[in-house]
Amino acid sequence: MWEEEIGTDCTFVCCYNDTEEKQFGAHRAILMVSSPVFQAMFKTQMCENLNSEIRIEDANPESVRLMLHYLYCGALLKEPINKNFHIGLSVLFLADKYAITDLKEHTEYVLHKLNNAIQVLTAAHMYNATHLKKVSLNYVCANFQKLSQTDGFKELGDRNPTLLQEVLTLVTKVCQEKPQNRKQKNSEDFFNVFSHLLNENKQKHSGDRLKDAIPP
Template sequence: MTDVTLILPDQSAILCHKVVLMAASPFFDTMFQSGLKEGAEQNIKLDFADSDIIKILVEFFYSGNIELTSGNIKEIVAGSEFLCCKHLKAHCEEYLVDTVGLSNCIDYYKYGQVFNLKLLIKTAFDFILSKFREFREISDFDKLTEDELVEVVSSDRLNAENE
């Protein structure tokens, strides 16, 4: 028997078990154990992400399975950060690291900085260094700040014909 209802941004509802939410997320564990008003409520309104992402996260809490895609990965990382799900965040980081390429390396580098994804930051930066000749031709090159660009061009590992 469920004992809490999650109300999503689109006003749909998901019937849940507090014990499952608490086991999966320190956010929910704190909410339900702290004695705060929200923890005693039957209906919990969530608006930290869009409804589809919250549904994916809740499904993950129950099944342990999640389908990460280029279309949902950033929102899943943000949701895992909000819900304090370190294991899910680490799983997402592995996905991002495995998909670093010319078209996304700057974006992933910056995203890694926002969410403190150290392996992603290193992987994206190393990719930029190793593919600098190709990388400097793409339009995203100008997304690097002056400091980031200096860090790239001053690296001993930079793969460039003429620095």
Template sequence: MTDITLILPDQSAIQCHKVVLMAASPFFETMFQSGLKEGAEKDIKLAFADSGTIRSLVKFFYTGDIKLTAENIKAIVAGSEFLCCKHLKAHCEEFLMGNVGLSSCIDYYQFGKVFNLKVLIKTAFDFILSKFQQFMEISDYNKLTEDELAEIVSCDRLNAENED
């Protein structure tokens, strides 16, 4: 029998077990064991992500399975960060690293910096360095900050025909 109801942003509800939520997420463990007011309530309103993302996260807590796509990956990373789910965040980082390409390397590089995804940052940065000529021709390099561009062009590992 469930003992907690999660109320989602669209006002739909998910019946859950506190013990499952606590085992899967330090966020919920703290909420339910620290004496916080929310921990004693039967209905918990969640608004840290959209309803679909929260549903995916709860399903993951119960099944250990989550469908990662280009469309949902950023929301899942943000949700895993909010819920302090390091193992899920690492799984997401692996997914992102496998999808680094000319059209995504800047975005993933910057996204990795926001969420401290160190391996993704390195992977995207190394990709930019190794494909710099192609990157400059077809990528949106103007999305890079001045500091990021300076970091790239000053790197000794930059694969460029010349520095002009």
């Protein structure tokens, strides 16, 4: 019904990053039972209700397609996300924006299996994806020595010092709880990296309050 656009009564218009405009037909009834945001949108005198058009300029068309497929079919297509995890982050953004709880949970589950740990953690923090954030934090903590050498981790302090401090706090807690599980040499290397990052973060962002951010 959705892919054939039979009887559609509203249109998603996607204009993302100056790319060619992409349109998807949809049914108000389906959208309203799936999302309290869409329900409010179509029950009031908002422009989307008056024009029967929902303009999306902050998410790519493929993620909008995946969202609509989920709303109509009840299944999240994983292959596009596995090929390009940024699409998954965009779906997570849409699920949070339109308060589609079950889609958010399914997207979290797919994303937590991917290897882009720092970017996934940042997205989970930004979009209040509680389960995904917990899993990502634990993964980053368990692989701290390796991940702390990546460009993504080094940029985390600039883009999101609050989240970096959260990571470092968890690492400290784990180190205090399980010191017997670390070999001496690895422990020394680990703490050298950790201490450097902690001091650098304190010096660089002392007194600053920066907004959370994630690269597009």
